[in-house]
Amino acid sequence: MNAFPALPPAEDAALSQAEAAYRQLRDRLIMLEIRPGAPINDGQLAAELGFGRTPVREAIKRLETDHLVVSYPRRGTFATSVDFTELADVSEIRELLEPLAARRAATRASAAMRQELLDVADKIAHLGSGPAESRDLMRYDLTVHRLIYRASANPHLEDALIRYDNLATRIWCLVLDKVPSVSGHITEHVKLLEAIAAGDAEVASQLALEHVSSFEQAVRSVL
Template identity: 85%
Template sequence: MNALPVMPPAEAEAPSQAEAAYRQLRDKLIMLEIRPGEPINDGQLAAELGFGRTPVREAIKRLEVDHLVVSYPRRGTFATNVDFTELADVSEIRELLEPLAARRAAKRASSAMRQELLEVAATIATLDPSPAESRDLMRYDLTVHRLIYKAAANPHLEDTLIRYDNLATRIWCLVLDKVPSVSGHITEHVELLKAVAAGDADKAGELALHHVTSFEETIRKVL
């Protein structure tokens, strides 16, 4: 299997320490490397990630806004639980906004961004994954979505969709062991990326909607 990107291309610029800590902790929470309900120890995380406590504390404050961690007086801070009852609400929002982002990206992406989309599509098309690599494959899902959001060139839309995609990905990761394979969910991104890169807004919107609805259907089958 091809080497996976450590960080999605859309976030490849050099960040501040607080931003870097936020991104690393966010993705650990999304991918359930920090399990739901697990306590968040800023000192321990600072040591693990190689940051000072201040940037980690700033990151944790942002993660509270993202609903990925929750703080209780006199108890501490914890990774939020994954609530399957939120699936319908999250999906409802994504079914409206994901096609919008894909259509905007098809119309507004720069030539450099279109090339990047095609490169990611080519990489995904060559994947020959095994079931054991399902969690790694989900990182490609994050990469694709974040690239499209960035290409849509609307920072408010991008921030909103990242937040809801993060919540959806946590739900997906919690049931990965029950899903026979996620390879189809990942490889269907190839046509979506190509449609966006080609500037075909209608097709991009249709494929984005299908991707979101099929995600919800898959989750409901295994719950």
């Protein structure tokens, strides 16, 4: 599973240290590798990630904007809690924007991007029915969504959807042990990616909506 990265392909070496630190911390928070409520120590994180304290501090400021960390005067900075009451609000926004991103990707993706979408679809289709670590599967989910957002060719839409998908993924990760099967949620992406690659905007839009709706239903079923 580790051969398939959590993030869409990116030239990490070309990123600024602050951007690289931000992306690494963001994904650790999303996957609950930094647990909700855990203290955020910039010095410790800088040592763990191999960055200076300044870029880590800059990353933490951005993570506050993403609602992934929160700072309290005289108390410090902490990973935000996962609030299940936000599920309806987050899903409402995603049900509007995810179909838009899928529709745009179907009509605007480059030939190279369409091939990348098909390659990812093929990898997911061949995951097989064998056991797989649920958190590894969720990394597939992050990768697919971010790839579609990038293919939509609208950076503002991409930024907004990444933020809400991050919040949704934290909720999902908190209930992973209670959800009967994560693999079905992941394999739903195959037809979606194929529709986008084929340029079928209407089918892609509908499949994106169904995917977001099924996510909310799955989480609610175990709450």
